Amino acid sequence: MSTNLSRSDAIYASLRRAILEQALKPGTKLPEDSIGDTFGVSRTSARNALLRLASDGLVEIKPNRGAAVAMPTLEEAEEVFALRRCLEREVIDRLCKRMPRDGIDALISHVREEERALQASSPRSIRLAGEFHILLAELTGSKLLIDFISQIVSRSSLILARFGRPHSAECGIDEHIQLIEALKDQDAATAVRIMDHHLHAVEDRAKTDDKDDGPDISEILSRYIVTEDHGSR
Amino acid sequence: MSTNLSRSDAIYASLRRAILEQALKPGTKLPEDSIGDTFGVSRTSARNALLRLASDGLVEIKPNRGAAVAMPTLEEAEEVFALRRCLEREVIDRLCKRMPRDGIDALISHVREEERALQASSPRSIRLAGEFHILLAELTGSKLLIDFISQIVSRSSLILARFGRPHSAECGIDEHIQLIEALKDQDAATAVRIMDHHLHAVEDRAKTDDKDDGPDISEILSRYIVTEDHGSR
DNA sequence: ATCAAATAAATTGCATGCAATCGTCTATTG
DNA sequence: CAATAGACGATTGCATGCAATTTATTTGAT
Numbered sequence: 001m002s003t004n005l006s007r008s009d010a011i012y013a014s015l016r017r018a019i020l021e022q023a024l025k026p027g028t029k030l031p032e033d034s035i036g037d038t039f040g041v042s043r044t045s046a047r048n049a050l051l052r053l054a055s056d057g058l059v060e061i062k063p064n065r066g067a068a069v070a071m072p073t074l075e076e077a078e079e080v081f082a083l084r085r086c087l088e089r090e091v092i093d094r095l096c097k098r099m100p101r102d103g104i105d106a107l108i109s110h111v112r113e114e115e116r117a118l119q120a121s122s123p124r125s126i127r128l129a130g131e132f133h134i135l136l137a138e139l140t141g142s143k144l145l146i147d148f149i150s151q152i153v154s155r156s157s158l159i160l161a162r163f164g165r166p167h168s169a170e171c172g173i174d175e176h177i178q179l180i181e182a183l184k185d186q187d188a189a190t191a192v193r194i195m196d197h198h199l200h201a202v203e204d205r206a207k208t209d210d211k212d213d214g215p216d217i218s219e220i221l222s223r224y225i226v227t228e229d230h231g232s233r
Numbered sequence: 234m235s236t237n238l239s240r241s242d243a244i245y246a247s248l249r250r251a252i253l254e255q256a257l258k259p260g261t262k263l264p265e266d267s268i269g270d271t272f273g274v275s276r277t278s279a280r281n282a283l284l285r286l287a288s289d290g291l292v293e294i295k296p297n298r299g300a301a302v303a304m305p306t307l308e309e310a311e312e313v314f315a316l317r318r319c320l321e322r323e324v325i326d327r328l329c330k331r332m333p334r335d336g337i338d339a340l341i342s343h344v345r346e347e348e349r350a351l352q353a354s355s356p357r358s359i360r361l362a363g364e365f366h367i368l369l370a371e372l373t374g375s376k377l378l379i380d381f382i383s384q385i386v387s388r389s390s391l392i393l394a395r396f397g398r399p400h401s402a403e404c405g406i407d408e409h410i411q412l413i414e415a416l417k418d419q420d421a422a423t424a425v426r427i428m429d430h431h432l433h434a435v436e437d438r439a440k441t442d443d444k445d446d447g448p449d450i451s452e453i454l455s456r457y458i459v460t461e462d463h464g465s466r
Numbered sequence: 467a468t469c470a471a472a473t474a475a476a477t478t479g480c481a482t483g484c485a486a487t488c489g490t491c492t493a494t495t496g
Numbered sequence: 497c498a499a500t501a502g503a504c505g506a507t508t509g510c511a512t513g514c515a516a517t518t519t520a521t522t523t524g525a526t
Contacts, residue, residue, distance in 0.1 A: 007479080032507075033506095042480065043481085043482090044482090045479085045481090047508085055289075063488095064487045065489085065507080079375045080377060083378055142315070142316065144312045144313060148381060296478085297477075297518055299478070471522105471523085472521100474522085475518105476517105477516105479514105481514085482511105483512085484510090485509090489505090491502105492501105492503080492504090493500105493502080493503095494499105494501080495499085496500095
């Protein structure tokens with residue numbers, strides 16, 4: 001039960017968290033050797049994790065040239081947010097029709113956690129802001145919708161890491177709270193309006209900004225070697 | 234340029250086609266050894282391909298228990314079609330707003346190919362029917378939307394293989410033609426209506442039906458060993 | 467005869483080794 | 497001095513080998 005996750009799963013989860021918390025910035029090269037060494041496993045497991053991250057869109061693998069944290073372009077950013085609006089509207093529609101019994105409570109408790117992480121200036125706050133939207137998707141009960149939203153939220157985080165201002169509050173927690181209120185009232189129109197505004201606010205933080213290669217991956221990753229599931233997914 | 238696809242790419246493409254053309258039925262076990270042997274490569278490459286197919290939702294990998302062609306449940310089938318309606322509406326919306334210059338021509342020529350394959354009773358017709366919808370997504374120009382639609386169309390094909398009647402006409406080609414007409418007129422309402430009807434017609438072919446394990450994979454797969462790209466994606 | 471436990475067979479998970487490919491640096495030539 | 501060709505270094509792609517886990521089979525007891 002404790003060792004239910006294989007080695008490559010652990011590496012996948014760790015890398016994912018590191019990327020989503022912006023410890024690994026877009027463009028950072030991820031050689032199989034380095035990753036294997038830092039996690040104390042072979043390249044095979046590292047490669048496995050990188051492949052999965054690639055299909056999530058979090059890393060880009062060029063044949064014979066290695067993997068790197070994906071660097072979404074502004075064009076891709078627009079695509080992501082356009083589709084994200086579409087999917088999040090679907091989520092809201094469904095939740096206004098049928099919200100699980102303790103769904104509102106779960107949302108509120110999540111926002112509480114966001115507030116705690118924000119006050120503590122923890123890098124977790126970046127990830128938690130995205131996971132709020134994943135939690136919304138989970139309340140619909142559709143595995144597929146959860147998958148798609150997860151993917152697109154991950155890509156959004158990457159876009160913010162690439163173009164957004166350094167850290168900042170990411171998603172406005174206030175808007176999360178307003179959204180919960182509208183959902184409680186089953187007010188789909190208001191909820192969609194808040195969501196659109198929310199996403200636009202996120203999207204508008206696009207400024208051209210070049211980041212260099214993070215030099216020492218192993219040092220960064222040493223903090224992400226997994227010992228237990230911290231609710232990465 | 235000709236050998237631009239790695240071994241695992243070739244296996245991935247071959248297996249994908251075999252599944253999408255229903256040569257490999259849901260539930261069929263896919264041992265790494267057998268696949269490696271039939272394609273004349275090692276298990277490593279086969280494993281690689283299986284991992285990618287798993288993230289596409291086409292195969293299910295249970296830890297230490299091997300891979301098998303995914304067997305979607307009726308519940309998952311509903312999820313798939315619900316989300317598919319959402320995404321295909323988005324596609325139509327965008328295409329009605331802006332259709333590429335030779336988009337209509339591309340659609341018509343695709344339908345022509347569908348008709349040819351259908352008359353020839355080729356198994357390609359099954360795959361082509363799905364790829365019509367992928368082509369629609371491609372005309373939007375959004376890579377992400379293409380990815381999502383591809384995934385969901387693949388899963389739909391799998392659902393039809395699991396629950397639908399043996400082969401049959403799959404998607405009504407007539408409806409594809411009607412849809413093209415509506416798109417040409419930029420009549421979003423009609424297009425959406427046709428699409429909804431079209432998808433419902435597909436969805437309603439759900440009957441409980443048990444399939445057994447296809448016994449000899451290698452024989453089936455021998456026809457899918459890749460020599461050239463036949464437009465699998 | 468039925469069920470439980472132990473053993474055997476099959477398959478995956480992972481590590482290591484080698485060859486192929488790509489990028490870079492240097493040297494040679496126009 | 498610029499440009500191109502060749503060689504070097506680094507990294508991936510793939511194959512093979514071994515240990516671990518699971519499943520099937522056999523053995524034993526009640």
